[in-house]
Amino acid sequence: MTIVGTGQAGTLESSDILVTVSPAESGSGIILQLTSPVIKQFGRHIEEFITNLAREQGLSDVTIHANDRGALDCTIEARVLTAIARSKVKAV
Amino acid sequence: MEKLRRAMMFVPGNNPGMLQNAGIYKADTVIFDVEDSVLISEKDAARQLVHNVIKTVKYPCEVAVRINHITTPYGKEDLAVILPAKPDLIRLPKAETAEEIKIIDEIISEAEEKNGFAHGSIKMMAAIETAKGLMKAYEICSASPRMVALALGAEDFLADLKTTRSSHGSELFGARSQIILAARAAGVQAIDTVFTNVNDEEAFIAETTRIKEMGFDGKSVINPRQIKMLYKIFAPTEKEIDLAERVLAAYEEAKAKNSGVIALNGKMIDVPVVTRAERVIGYARALGLRKGGSTND
Numbered sequence: 001m002t003i004v005g006t007g008q009a010g011t012l013e014s015s016d017i018l019v020t021v022s023p024a025e026s027g028s029g030i031i032l033q034l035t036s037p038v039i040k041q042f043g044r045h046i047e048e049f050i051t052n053l054a055r056e057q058g059l060s061d062v063t064i065h066a067n068d069r070g071a072l073d074c075t076i077e078a079r080v081l082t083a084i085a086r087s088k089v090k091a092v
Numbered sequence: 093m094e095k096l097r098r099a100m101m102f103v104p105g106n107n108p109g110m111l112q113n114a115g116i117y118k119a120d121t122v123i124f125d126v127e128d129s130v131l132i133s134e135k136d137a138a139r140q141l142v143h144n145v146i147k148t149v150k151y152p153c154e155v156a157v158r159i160n161h162i163t164t165p166y167g168k169e170d171l172a173v174i175l176p177a178k179p180d181l182i183r184l185p186k187a188e189t190a191e192e193i194k195i196i197d198e199i200i201s202e203a204e205e206k207n208g209f210a211h212g213s214i215k216m217m218a219a220i221e222t223a224k225g226l227m228k229a230y231e232i233c234s235a236s237p238r239m240v241a242l243a244l245g246a247e248d249f250l251a252d253l254k255t256t257r258s259s260h261g262s263e264l265f266g267a268r269s270q271i272i273l274a275a276r277a278a279g280v281q282a283i284d285t286v287f288t289n290v291n292d293e294e295a296f297i298a299e300t301t302r303i304k305e306m307g308f309d310g311k312s313v314i315n316p317r318q319i320k321m322l323y324k325i326f327a328p329t330e331k332e333i334d335l336a337e338r339v340l341a342a343y344e345e346a347k348a349k350n351s352g353v354i355a356l357n358g359k360m361i362d363v364p365v366v367t368r369a370e371r372v373i374g375y376a377r378a379l380g381l382r383k384g385g386s387t388n389d
Contacts, residue, residue, distance in 0.1 A: 009137050010137070013107070013108075013109065014109050015108045015109035015112065016107075016108045016109070071108060072108070072112060072148070073148070074112075074141075074144040074145055074147070074148035074149070075108040075112075075141065075144065075145070077144055078108075078137070078140045078141040078143070078144040078145075079137070079141075081140055082136055082137045082140050082141075085136065085140075086136070
C-alpha cells in the first residue's frame with residue numbers, strides 16, 4: 001500500500017514522540033529517520049519497532065520521520081498508527 | 093464490600109508522560125480524559141494513546157475513561173477504540189436521559205461479547221452537568237446495572253444555572269443534595285465535582301469536609317497534591333475503627349449462630365450499622381490503618 005498524503009502525530013514533550021509519515025518514491029521501501037536522546041541504547045529497537053509497525057499496516061513506499069523524546073513502545077505505536085491514519089485521511 | 097472511590101483523578105488523555113505515571117499517586121481511580129482536556133483535532137490521537145496505555149501499563153487502581161458525549165461526532169468512536177482495551181469504567185459527561193445510558197450500555201455489551209470479556213465487567217458512571225440532567229438523576233443511575241456512581245460536574249452545571257462558583261459553595265448545595273439522594277436511592281456511589289484552584293488548600297479542605305459530611309463517597313480531583321488531603325479527611329478515627337471492628341465481630345458471631353439478631357454490649361445492631369462499619373473498615377484498610385486486603389485490590 002502506498003500513501004499519498006502526509007500525516008503527523010505526537011509532540012516534542014517528554015515521554016512522547018513526533019511521528020511524520022509521507023509518501024516516498026515507488027520502490028524506495030520504508031525509509032526511517034530517527035532522532036532520539038536514547039539512540040545509542042534503544043535506537044535499533046525503536047527503528048525495528050517502527051519499521052515492523054509500518055510493514056504490518058501494509059505500507060511499502062513511505063518516509064517516516066520520528067523525533068523521539070523518550071516514549072515507551074505503547075506511545076510509539078499509538079503515534080505511528082495515528083500518523084498513518086491521518087495520512088490516509090488526506091489521501092485522495 | 094463496595095469498591096472505594098474516594099479520589100478519582102483526571103489525567104489528560106493525550107499526554108503520554110502523565111498517562112504512564114498516573115498510577116503512582118495512589119488515587120482510587122484514574123480517569124483518562126478524552127473529552128474536555130483534548131483538542132478536537134487531537135481526539136483520534138488521544139483515544140489511540142489511551143487504548144495502548146491501558147493495554148500496556150499495569151495500574152494499581154481502577155482505570156476509567158471519560159469519553160465524549162454520545163451525541164457528539166466523537167463519542168461512539170471513543171467507545172469503538174477504547175472498549176477493546178478493557179477499561180474498568182466508562183465515565184459519561186453531561187448525562188441527561190436514561191435513554192443515552194441504555195444506548196451506551198448496549199454498545200459496551202456488544203464490545204464485551206466481541207472481545208470475550210465477561211458480561212458486565214466494564215462499569216459505567218455518569219456526570220450530572222445540567223439542570224435537565226439533575227432532574228433525571230435517579231432515572232440516569234437506575235438505567236443500567238453497570239452504573240456504579242453518579243458524579244457532579246460543577247463548572248458546566250453552574251454555567252447552565254447562570255451563576256458562578258463561590259468559596260462557600262451555596263450555589264451547589266441543591267445539586268449536591270439531589271445527587272446524594274438519587275445515588276443512594278439507586279444504590280450507586282456519589283462523587284463530588286473537582287476543586288479547580290489547586291493552590292487554595294484551605295478551601296479544598298473545607299469543601300471536601302463539607303461533601304464528606306453530606307455523604308459523598310469521594311471527589312474528582314485534577315491534581316495529585318489533592319489526594320493526600322482528601323484521604324486524610326475521609327479517614328476514620330481510631331474510635332470509629334474500633335467500634336466498626338466490634339460491630340463486624342458481633343455480626344460474624346450472629347451469622348455463625350444462624351441468629352437473625354445482632355447484638356453488641358446488650359444493644360441491638362441494625363443492618364445499616366453493619367454496612368457503615370464495613371465502609372469504615374474499608375477506609376481503614378485502604379489507608380493501612382488496619383491489616384487486610386483493601387477494597388481496591
